[in-house]
Amino acid sequence: MILVLVEKDLHGAAVEVSLEALTFARSLADAGGGVPVDAVVVGEVPARLREQLAAYGAREVHRLAGDAFDSFAGAAWAAGIETVLATTRSVVVMAAGTPRGGEVLAHLSARADVPMAANAVSFDGLSPFVVHRQVVGGQALEAMQVSGRPTVFTVAGHAVEARPAAAPATAAVVEHVPDVAAADLVARVMSTEEPEPDRSGSLKTARVVVGAGRGAGGEDGFDGLLELADLLGAPLGVSRVVTSLGWRPHHEQVGQTGSRISPDLYIPCGISGAIQHWAGCSSAKVILAINTDADAPMVTKATHAVIGDLHEVVPAINAEIRRRRSG
Amino acid sequence: MNHPMTGVNVLVCVKRVPDASSEVVLTDDGQGVDGRFSGYATSPHEECAVELAARAATATGGEATVLTLGDAEAVEQLRAALAVGCTAATHVVADGQQFGPADVAREIAAVVRDHEVAGRPHDLVLLGNDAADTGDFQVGIRLAYELGRPVVSGVTTVDVSEVDGRMSVTASGDGPDGHETYVVPLPAVVTVMEGGVEPRYPTIPGRMKAKKVPIEERAPVGTPSGAGRLRWSLPPATPSDVQVLGKGPEAAPAVVDLLEQLGVLSR
Numbered sequence: 001m002i003l004v005l006v007e008k009d010l011h012g013a014a015v016e017v018s019l020e021a022l023t024f025a026r027s028l029a030d031a032g033g034g035v036p037v038d039a040v041v042v043g044e045v046p047a048r049l050r051e052q053l054a055a056y057g058a059r060e061v062h063r064l065a066g067d068a069f070d071s072f073a074g075a076a077w078a079a080g081i082e083t084v085l086a087t088t089r090s091v092v093v094m095a096a097g098t099p100r101g102g103e104v105l106a107h108l109s110a111r112a113d114v115p116m117a118a119n120a121v122s123f124d125g126l127s128p129f130v131v132h133r134q135v136v137g138g139q140a141l142e143a144m145q146v147s148g149r150p151t152v153f154t155v156a157g158h159a160v161e162a163r164p165a166a167a168p169a170t171a172a173v174v175e176h177v178p179d180v181a182a183a184d185l186v187a188r189v190m191s192t193e194e195p196e197p198d199r200s201g202s203l204k205t206a207r208v209v210v211g212a213g214r215g216a217g218g219e220d221g222f223d224g225l226l227e228l229a230d231l232l233g234a235p236l237g238v239s240r241v242v243t244s245l246g247w248r249p250h251h252e253q254v255g256q257t258g259s260r261i262s263p264d265l266y267i268p269c270g271i272s273g274a275i276q277h278w279a280g281c282s283s284a285k286v287i288l289a290i291n292t293d294a295d296a297p298m299v300t301k302a303t304h305a306v307i308g309d310l311h312e313v314v315p316a317i318n319a320e321i322r323r324r325r326s327g
Numbered sequence: 328m329n330h331p332m333t334g335v336n337v338l339v340c341v342k343r344v345p346d347a348s349s350e351v352v353l354t355d356d357g358q359g360v361d362g363r364f365s366g367y368a369t370s371p372h373e374e375c376a377v378e379l380a381a382r383a384a385t386a387t388g389g390e391a392t393v394l395t396l397g398d399a400e401a402v403e404q405l406r407a408a409l410a411v412g413c414t415a416a417t418h419v420v421a422d423g424q425q426f427g428p429a430d431v432a433r434e435i436a437a438v439v440r441d442h443e444v445a446g447r448p449h450d451l452v453l454l455g456n457d458a459a460d461t462g463d464f465q466v467g468i469r470l471a472y473e474l475g476r477p478v479v480s481g482v483t484t485v486d487v488s489e490v491d492g493r494m495s496v497t498a499s500g501d502g503p504d505g506h507e508t509y510v511v512p513l514p515a516v517v518t519v520m521e522g523g524v525e526p527r528y529p530t531i532p533g534r535m536k537a538k539k540v541p542i543e544e545r546a547p548v549g550t551p552s553g554a555g556r557l558r559w560s561l562p563p564a565t566p567s568d569v570q571v572l573g574k575g576p577e578a579a580p581a582v583v584d585l586l587e588q589l590g591v592l593s594r
Contacts, residue, residue: 010504073501074468074480097464102457102502103480106465110472115429115555118457118464135462135559136360139351142461143557151588154464186511187477193506208591243522250522251501255348256459257394257521258372265589278348286589288582289569300567304585316576320583321592 001088002029003062003150005038005081005095005104006053006324012046014053017096019162021155022056024120025094026165031126031300037090038062039171042069042077050171057095057165061173062088068180072100073188076180078107083178084161090150097154105152110199114148121159134159137256137279158262158283203259208234208267211254212242215270215310219247224314231321237261239277253282269310274297290314334389334489335494335513338449340435341373341382341393341408341578342403342423344460357558358424360460369404372455373385374526376519380453381412381527387487387494390414392442392449402542409537410529411552415441417543426547427554428461432469437548439474451496456481456520461554467518478516479509483523487513499523504565555566 006018025037039058041049042064053061064080081093081104093108095101097119109116120131121141128145134156135142146153186268186292203209216222222236229236238247239253254261255277262283269290271277278301281287289302290310299305306313345351354361369377378392384391386529395401396419405416419434426434433455439449452474454467471478482500489495496515499508500523529537572581586592 007503015503023426045408072507074478098503099481103463103468105469106480107464108427109474110432113429115427116463116465117555118462130557133462136345136351136460137347139347139355140360140559140561142559145555145557146408147555175340183477187479187509189502189507190510191508192502192504193508194504246525253522266587266589274347275349275351279347288572288585294571300569302569304576305569305571306573306578306582307571308578312576313582316371316579317582318546320579321586324583324587324592 001035001090002037002092002094003081003084003088004037004039004058005093005101006041006302007098007100008041008043008049009094013048015096015098016162017155017157019052019056019099020158020160021096021101022053022058023163024155024160025092027055028092028123031123038088038090039156040064041082042080045173045240050173054168054171055164056162057169058171059169061171063175064178065175066177066180067159068178068185071189073185074103075109075184075187077104078111079180079184080176080178081108081265082111083176085150087176092151094152095154097156098177101154101302105154109148109152112152114150114152115146117146117153121156137275137284139275139279157260180299202235203237203254203261206235206263208232208265209237209254209261209263209284210234211237211239211266211268211271211278212248212310213239213268213271214240214241216247217311221311222248223295224311224318227269227318228314231318235327237281238276239271268298268302269314271298272296273301335383335387335450336392336447337372337380337451337453338392338394338439339376339385339408339413339453340455340466341377341395341404342370342455342458343367343404344370345397345459347459351561353559353561357560358556359559367403369407370455370459371521372457372519375483375521375524376453376455377408377411377413378524378526379519382524383451383485383487384414390447392417392447394435394438395419396421396426396431396547405542406537408531409540410533411527414540415543416540417545419547420544421547425553428447428463428465429469430549430551430553431466432473433549434547435466435470436473438545448514450494450515451487452516453485454516454536455517456518463554467516471516473563474514474516476514476516477511478518479511480518481520482509482517483520485517485519501566508558
């Protein structure tokens with residue numbers, strides 16, 4: 001059996017990357033001759049979530065309940081998964097390669113003394129089991145042989161497209177109330193501040209993102225870019241140099257050490273396209289680069305480009321949008 | 328684990344990695360990045376961990392010790408940390424490529440235990456959340472289990488203070504539902520992400536001082552079991568098929584045409 005840790009969004013639905021992990025799990029299950037795929041969820045399983053899990057082929061939904069799960073503790077979640085494993089004989093445990101997913105499975109693999117492969121994009125070969133996983137922020141792939149029982153790995157975001165199963169499964173909910181040791185609750189979230197609306201949270205899910213790099217020129221060089229973002233209802237995302245220089249706050253950073261975005265349209269302005277940044281934006285469907293340098297990596301990797309100074313091009317675009325809207 | 332709390336001696340673990348700001352070139356054997364082309368740096372999350380370690384040490388009147396496992400050249404990363412607030416350094420001299428995440432965790436744990444025996448307990452161990460090259464996302468957590476300590480992962484701020492009569496670490500970072508805060512009694516392990524703190528620039532006196540700090544060199548305690556790595560590869564280079572819409576502000580109408588085609592203007 002393959003067990004997939006499914007994470008929920010603020011509305012109790014499965015996050016997209018967890019559905020991607022379930023899709024990956026099904027292809028692995030098919031390769032293994034049709035072994036079942038189960039989900040594990042912490043806390044409530046709302047009706048909508050159960051429908052999603054059924055559509056994505058989860059035979060059973062193992063729900064972890066009890067006081068131990070009132071606030072997040074990586075060790076407690078791992079202990080909960082161990083309880084499920086004890087009753088289900090899972091051979092594979094997977095999660096989306098989110099901060100939570102990676103953290104919980106790292107706990108699980110450390111406790112079981114088995115390896116963990118982070119950010120797999122595909123697999124080939126079941127015996128031995130080999131995954132291809134992202135390294136260097138997704139700029140290279142590693143073929144890694146993953147031994148150990150259970151076999152533990154996370155799936156990189158947007159490596160596979162989330163696809164419902166050909167036939168829905170039952171998604172029968174099985175409740176577990178694990179006995180979690182006090183030691184596993186020492187490092188737990190004590191308080192959570194609500195995120196400010198329309199800050200970095202919206203970057204990862206935005207349909208359109210306006211990007212800004214060194215070409216902005218200084219902390220007062222963002223007016224036109226912010227106006228364009230406003231006209232498009234898009235958040236601003238910036239390169240690492242922009243936050244390093246203190247021009248914009250870190251939560252706006254897109255890149256290997258910032259947010260990874262996957263919008264329908266990304267408009268990087270004055271961003272050369274260093275690997276650090278590309279690692280965070282390469283999943284964008286359409287990229288419109290605005291740059292003075294026609295040979296900048298961001299331009300050559302883009303689908304569309306305008307060659308010019310963002311301080312001239314962006315205000316002209318803003319004016320054109322306003323003109324057409326009023327016309 | 329009871330020692331007089333005269334000051335917290337923080338251990339911060341860093342890794343020498345190929346600089347990620349340039350193009351990735353792999354070694355001929357496909358076992359990693361050929362850093363001869365890119366140069367090397369300390370993994371970005373760890374630069375922040377070094378800063379947090381230095382601040383925690385200063386705040387409590389303790390020491391910040393920097394540790395790395397790597398070849399002889401990795402001493403550069405130790406000197407860099409010594410120039411920005413660390414006061415002692417330990418170098419496990421080894422070919423880092425042979426060491427998987429579990430191996431590295433075991434080696435760090437051995438250093439922590441040996442230092443404790445020598446009267447230099449590390450009540451707080453800081454690491455980066457993930458290395459910029461191998462991206463394993465697990466060394467800190469494995470270390471915590473080796474040491475039997477609690478671990479907080481992926482935070483951006485770290486403060487050490489007495490909470491309810493016990494020296495504790497208060498750490499915070501962005502979680503899926505908002506900014507999260509942990510309060511954990513020491514000893515503990517914390518993995519750090521970039522973003523909560525600005526690493527300081529080394530001063531000239533700082534650099535001079537760093538050169539004179541003796542570095543504890545040691546051999547690995549175990550034989551590495553490895554990382555399961557078969558080979559690295561680069562995704563095939565895709566030729567540029569960029570469509571240039573124009574030059575300068577005159578391109579604005581073509582840009583807005585594209586925005587309309589994509590349906591992102593209909594608001």
